[in-house]
Amino acid sequence: xxxxxxxxxxxxxxxxxxxxxxxxxxxxxxxxxxxxxxxxxxxxxxxxxxxxxxxxxxxxxxxxxxxxxxxxxxxxxxxxxxxxxxxxxxxxxxxxxxxxxxxxxxxxxxxxxxxxxxxxxxxxxxxxxxxxxxxxxxxxxxxxxxxxxxxxxxxxxxxxxxxxxxxxxxxxxxxxxxxxxxxxxxxxxxxxxxxxxxxxxxxxxxxxxxxxxxx
Amino acid sequence: xxxxxxxxxxxxxxxxxxxxxxxxxxxxxxxxxxxxxxxxxxxxxxxxxxxxxxxxxxxxxxxxxxxxxxxxxxxxxxxxxxxxxxxxxxxxxxxxxxxxxxxxxxxxxxxxxxxxxxxxxxxxxxxxxxxxxxxxxxxxxxxxxxxxxxxxxxxxxxxxxxxxxxxxxxxxxxxxxxxxxxxxxxxxxxxxxxxxxxxxxxxxxxxxxxxxxxx
DNA sequence: ACCGGTCCTAAGCGATCGCTCACCCTTGCC
DNA sequence: GGCAAGGGTGAGCGATCGCTTAGGACCGGT
Numbered sequence: 001x002x003x004x005x006x007x008x009x010x011x012x013x014x015x016x017x018x019x020x021x022x023x024x025x026x027x028x029x030x031x032x033x034x035x036x037x038x039x040x041x042x043x044x045x046x047x048x049x050x051x052x053x054x055x056x057x058x059x060x061x062x063x064x065x066x067x068x069x070x071x072x073x074x075x076x077x078x079x080x081x082x083x084x085x086x087x088x089x090x091x092x093x094x095x096x097x098x099x100x101x102x103x104x105x106x107x108x109x110x111x112x113x114x115x116x117x118x119x120x121x122x123x124x125x126x127x128x129x130x131x132x133x134x135x136x137x138x139x140x141x142x143x144x145x146x147x148x149x150x151x152x153x154x155x156x157x158x159x160x161x162x163x164x165x166x167x168x169x170x171x172x173x174x175x176x177x178x179x180x181x182x183x184x185x186x187x188x189x190x191x192x193x194x195x196x197x198x199x200x201x202x203x204x205x206x207x208x209x210x211x212x213x214x215x
Numbered sequence: 216x217x218x219x220x221x222x223x224x225x226x227x228x229x230x231x232x233x234x235x236x237x238x239x240x241x242x243x244x245x246x247x248x249x250x251x252x253x254x255x256x257x258x259x260x261x262x263x264x265x266x267x268x269x270x271x272x273x274x275x276x277x278x279x280x281x282x283x284x285x286x287x288x289x290x291x292x293x294x295x296x297x298x299x300x301x302x303x304x305x306x307x308x309x310x311x312x313x314x315x316x317x318x319x320x321x322x323x324x325x326x327x328x329x330x331x332x333x334x335x336x337x338x339x340x341x342x343x344x345x346x347x348x349x350x351x352x353x354x355x356x357x358x359x360x361x362x363x364x365x366x367x368x369x370x371x372x373x374x375x376x377x378x379x380x381x382x383x384x385x386x387x388x389x390x391x392x393x394x395x396x397x398x399x400x401x402x403x404x405x406x407x408x409x410x411x412x413x414x415x416x417x418x419x420x421x422x423x424x425x426x427x428x429x430x
Numbered sequence: 431a432c433c434g435g436t437c438c439t440a441a442g443c444g445a446t447c448g449c450t451c452a453c454c455c456t457t458g459c460c
Numbered sequence: 461g462g463c464a465a466g467g468g469t470g471a472g473c474g475a476t477c478g479c480t481t482a483g484g485a486c487c488g489g490t
Binding site for chain 2: 466467469470472
């Protein structure tokens with residue numbers, strides 16, 4: 001390891017899989033810039049500048065500016081899907097698993113708000129092929145949540161008249177956290193995760209027996 | 216009246232208050248363009264072209280491109296606030312009024328998705344002064360919803376441990392409709408409004424006596 | 431010492447951006 | 461008819477965009 005840079009906080013150290021060190025620094029700079037100003041308002045000179053390089057350096061590691069967004073979006077979605085699956089496929093009742101899935105998914109969006117913002121809101125700055133690939137990943141996310149809800153309905157724990165619509169609403173609620181969450185605000189990602197898990201359990205009618213809190 | 220253009224659908228004919236006819240056509244063109252591509256990716260030439268004018272015509276009615284976004288955002292927020300207040304301040308129990316408030320607010324975001332998208336997601340393309348003005352309007356929206364929930368808690372109809380957090384979640388849920396709603400999709404704005412009203416009533420614990428559907 | 435490969439920079443190309451300027455056409459008022 | 465005012469256009473200015481090109485610094489292997 002060359003540079004021992006670790007950003008404190010909930011963002012952990014993602015992008016570890018991006019192999020050339022300079023390429024990772026550029027990608028990290030792009031995430032910050034895209035999250036702050038949006039994809040179209042970000043210049044390649046700004047990205048390179050944040051990474052401490054000349055504008056031309058970007059094109060050694062990435063073919064176009066859009067490829068940067070594509071890679072960020074794909075890695076980010078895979079990460080989010082992984083977080084969700086870990087919770088969704090654990091042991092336990094649908095109630096427990098749904099609570100943990102929502103809680104961890106929300107924590108990911110709140111804690112890694114910088115990344116999540118780019119991943120969730122810059123989708124249609126991508127070209128058709130890249131967008132199609134990302135949409136496929138999103139369908140997997142949707143299927144994961146819908147699976148838990150369907151199971152809960154079958155087991156009688158949940159009371160959900162419209163499974164598809166409720167799944168949509170649950171995911172919408174979680175994703176929108178990336179829009180409003182403020183790092184300097186009064187709530188921690190953990191608090192929001194716990195609150196949202198409780199709200200979602202109410203939405204699926206799981207509070208009739210006993211409300212299980214994910215701690 | 217000169218041009219009898221009316222767009223069919225739920226968008227009605229807003230922007231009626233924009234007085235010079237050419238200015239309204241330009242503004243309508245800007246809404247479409249901003250919603251499709253985002254503010255920064257939209258060129259002034261594109262806006263003028265959609266309105267059937269030359270690029271220079273834009274600057275007769277608006278000082279800058281940002282002024283267009285500012286006006287769209289302010290008028291849109293006022294409209295959304297008006298829709299919400301009409302439902303929130305009607306007669307009836309907090310349960311009924313919350314259901315109608317959510318339902319109509321969602322219908323506005325789904326039916327007028329083009330406008331809502333610009334209004335809700337291009338906020339930070341505005342300068343500091345304009346953004347501050349819009350944020351003030353948002354606080355009024357928040358206060359309106361929080362008022363109903365607080366009233367429901369006082370009357371015993373609702374069971375809400377975290378009023379501020381739940382208010383945030385309810386509004387987040389409604390606003391995010393503008394992101395995912397698809398006009399060609401299988402759900403109408405009315406259906407989504409009814410579904411969301413039901414989900415929100417569950418979130419505030421209003422389903423214990425009887426579930427009132429807004430029809 | 432010489433090499434090929436990797437990583438990077440300075441300079442700049444063509445295109446396009448937001449916006450301006452000089453000028454024209456129509457309209458209403460006297 | 462005269463004429464100011466408002467609404468419009470064609471051309472283009474300076475700036476900046478994404479991206480390319482030519483070339484240099486550093487590296488380990490032989």
